[in-house]
Amino acid sequence: MNSLFPEEKIVFNLTDAEIEYYPDFFSSVKANDLLLKLQNEIPWQQDNITVYGKSHAQPRLTALFGNEGRPYGYSNIVMQPHHWSPLIIFIKEEVEKVCNETFTTVLLNLYRDGQDSNGWHADNEKELGRNPIIASVSFGSERVFQLKHNKLELKQNIVLQHGSLLIMKGTTQHFWKHQIPKTKKKIEARINLTFRIIK
Known part of the structure; x- marks a missing residue:
């Protein structure tokens, strides 16, 4: 399919949340091509994170691209952005056509296998503003994206497709x-x- 006109959109009717999911945003052929390029062209890095006073290697590889002078910090890590590349710009512009937003930054995560992970968190850093929009594109093996409400006994699992x-x-x-x-x-x-x- 052409990501300009997503054929299927799933809206999750969750309390206190607005979540939309496009399972086939990129065709399998295009997604395969983009996955290969991302694996080979991105300057992946592995930072250390501090948990309960102990330093550990982050259980995934990361990279940050964005507008100059717009670092992004989380979990006591401050990342400086690489300049936008043609590959990232292409994906960014396709996403922006659906979101009707202009994104300043993208954080990339490479989960090498099933043991790489990302623990419970919210994308609520102050530099993202009060009600941030987060647009997440996935390539490669399917992984389960889990959500849970902070106060209510509400949970939602979404299988993020290639x-x-x-x-x-x-x-x-x-x-x-x-x-x-x-x-x-x-x-x-x-x-x-x-x-x-980033505001």
């Missing part, structure tokens, strides 16, 4: 946390791009 787009907006980051848990399944790599706007 070439899919997930959009979180409104008050989602105020009331919900999300994660990519580890899995014992033998799976191949997954690359995720989360586009955001």
Whole structure:
């Protein structure tokens, strides 16, 4: 399919959240091509994170692209952005056509296998503003994206498909946390791009 006209959009009717999911945002052929390029062209890095006073290697590889002078910080890590590349610009512009937003930054995550993960968190850093829109594109092996409400007994699992787009907006980051848990399944790599706007 052409991502200009997504054929299927799934809207999740969750309390305190606005979440849309396009399972086939990029065709399988285009997604395969983009995955290969992302694996080979991105300057991946592995930072250390501090948890309860102990430093550990982050359980995934990352990269940041964005507008000059717009660093992004989370979990005591401050990343400086690489200049936009033609590959990232292409994906960015396709996403922007659906979101009707102009993103300033994208954080990329490379999950090398099922043991790479991302723990419970919200994308609620102050530089993202009050009700940030987060647009997340996935390539590679499917992973389960888990959400849970901060106060209510509400949970939601979404299987993020190869070439899919997930959009979180409104008050989602105020009331919900999300994660990519580890899995014992033998799976191949997954690359995720989360586009955001730094105020």
